[in-house]
Amino acid sequence: MRGTVILAAIVAFLAAVFLFACTRRRGACAGAVMRSTSASRSYAVVSDSQIRHATVERFLWEIWNEKPFRFTPRQVARFTRNYSTRLGAGGFATVFRGALPNGLAVAVKVFHAGLGARAEQEQFMAEVGTIGRTHHINLVRLFGFCFDDALRALVYEYMEHGALDAYLLGGRGQDAGVAALRGIAVGVARGMRYLHDECQQKIVHYDIKPGNVLLDGELTPKVADFGLARLVNRADTHVSVSCVRGTPGFAAPEMWMMSGITEKCDVYSFGMLLLEIVGRRRNFDEAAPESQQWFPKLAWAKYEAGEIMELAAAWSGSNGSGGSASAAGDEVQSKEMVERMCKVAFWCVQQPPEARPPMGAVVKMLEGEMEIAPPANPFQHLMAPPVVAAQWTRMTRSASSVPEISIEIA
Numbered sequence: 001m002r003g004t005v006i007l008a009a010i011v012a013f014l015a016a017v018f019l020f021a022c023t024r025r026r027g028a029c030a031g032a033v034m035r036s037t038s039a040s041r042s043y044a045v046v047s048d049s050q051i052r053h054a055t056v057e058r059f060l061w062e063i064w065n066e067k068p069f070r071f072t073p074r075q076v077a078r079f080t081r082n083y084s085t086r087l088g089a090g091g092f093a094t095v096f097r098g099a100l101p102n103g104l105a106v107a108v109k110v111f112h113a114g115l116g117a118r119a120e121q122e123q124f125m126a127e128v129g130t131i132g133r134t135h136h137i138n139l140v141r142l143f144g145f146c147f148d149d150a151l152r153a154l155v156y157e158y159m160e161h162g163a164l165d166a167y168l169l170g171g172r173g174q175d176a177g178v179a180a181l182r183g184i185a186v187g188v189a190r191g192m193r194y195l196h197d198e199c200q201q202k203i204v205h206y207d208i209k210p211g212n213v214l215l216d217g218e219l220t221p222k223v224a225d226f227g228l229a230r231l232v233n234r235a236d237t238h239v240s241v242s243c244v245r246g247t248p249g250f251a252a253p254e255m256w257m258m259s260g261i262t263e264k265c266d267v268y269s270f271g272m273l274l275l276e277i278v279g280r281r282r283n284f285d286e287a288a289p290e291s292q293q294w295f296p297k298l299a300w301a302k303y304e305a306g307e308i309m310e311l312a313a314a315w316s317g318s319n320g321s322g323g324s325a326s327a328a329g330d331e332v333q334s335k336e337m338v339e340r341m342c343k344v345a346f347w348c349v350q351q352p353p354e355a356r357p358p359m360g361a362v363v364k365m366l367e368g369e370m371e372i373a374p375p376a377n378p379f380q381h382l383m384a385p386p387v388v389a390a391q392w393t394r395m396t397r398s399a400s401s402v403p404e405i406s407i408e409i410a
């Protein structure tokens, strides 16, 4: 009898331990976004009928004020008509066109399977954790997401004119006037000023480039693709990063050294983006004649020689003001705007991060509310005569018995 009681007690104890372990495991598997029951409750899936029966205004008002909705994989498949229209793709995801049951157009970013659970979760959390908690006219809106074993996806507002790089290189951008392009530059700068200085927690984007700026139907630019972004405490003077972030040609030099990184790395990238807007071309164009391959250096040479108008001349005659001003007036205005954009860009791409202006000053300078001091040559280190190299080359030339070598400084 006693033996049976002891045996029953042991069985009950083991069962309790087993149940406890199971609940803990389930919590862990659910992933970071729904670690606690309260978190999963606040991210309850929203039903189609809830969306359909709300008026668009109420719906928009609600999502404007609320955090992103959670959707199921079946809903996402319905929204995108089974992923039938592909809008674009990047390294981590493919973006599809879709519509919510109330007709609101959306773009659905579906993370690639097999990316590796960690990399995928990091990207996912970076986007939801940053853009999911911000609201600004110049930042793309995140309406919702799907976080499921079968599907990780983000549901964004649909941006009619797509990415800025495609716009600049395509016909529409080539025809755009100086004022329209300056408007785009100011919008991007305002979105970035909000990220750095105005939202509750500072956000560093780390991947500012024309491919990550989207344009809506009215050509309002919106900063997108927050997959590398990080929230930063305002008290922190520097951000530590565990790997190189960003895109070659846009990432600030300190990013490659992985030290001394602040939000000024975004300012550098913005400067490079601004130069692509001014040039309406990629900063690096292998197909161009050698002296024109790297647009930032070409732009500096023109600026220094007082030939900024040659850059402006490549733009269409319109200044975007509807053609009311005279042609000569347009030209003066265009020149002034192009010069302003170039000077701001040169300040932004200065080598020492502390020499670059904060985004608040960038906005004011672009808007013409702040005088712009003449910038120092940001490419000095690239243009300096290669003294050491020349010396070595001379030495090798004079010693005829030694095979000639030369050292090139990139």
Ligand SMILES: Nc1ncnc2c1ncn2[C@@H]1O[C@H](COP(=O)(O)OP(=O)(O)O)[C@@H](O)[C@H]1O
Binding pocket: 087, 088, 089, 090, 091, 092, 093, 094, 095, 106, 107, 109, 140, 156, 157, 158, 159, 160, 162, 163, 211, 212, 214, 224, 225, 227
């Ligand atoms: N909200 C959107 N509206 C319209 N097109 C979009 C939208 N989001 C992304 N795209 C298109 O998809 C491309 C890749 O999106 P992006 O967010 O940059 O993904 P990745 O992280 O994979 O680079 C963009 O360059 C753009 O052409």
Ligand SMILES: [Mg+2]
Binding pocket: 090, 211, 212, 225
């Ligand atoms: Mg991208």
